[in-house]
Amino acid sequence: MPTSPVIICTDPRLACRLRETLGAELGEDAILEEAAQCRHAPLCRWLKPSALGPSGQVQAVLCDAVATLERTRHAFRSRELGMLRRRLQQLLEELSAQPE
Structure with missing residues (x-):
């Protein structure tokens, strides 16, 4: 089963910027604010x-x-x-x- 990268960032502002920057490339659900969201x-x-x-x-x-x-x-x-x-x-x- 292929896996895709997941980024966990606990800083909400940085997570938002990462979604803006990498969201289209990785997918919106690849950038999480808590590990439990995965x-x-x-x-x-x-x-x-x-x-x-x-x-x-x-x-x-x-x-x-x-x-x-x-x-x-x-x-x-x-x-x-x-x-x-x-x-x-x-x-x-x-x-x-x-x-x-």
């Missing part, structure tokens, strides 16, 4: 070095499965595996959007 925060080992809870473990395994299917999709060229990868990606997005 949809990947539950999985981020940098932000949360403590052990993952059950929900975080499920998301980490799903993320690994999706990444494996993405890396190997040209080797197998299976329509079923492609559909499985998309379903897992959708589930991972839904789980990431849910507040803990």
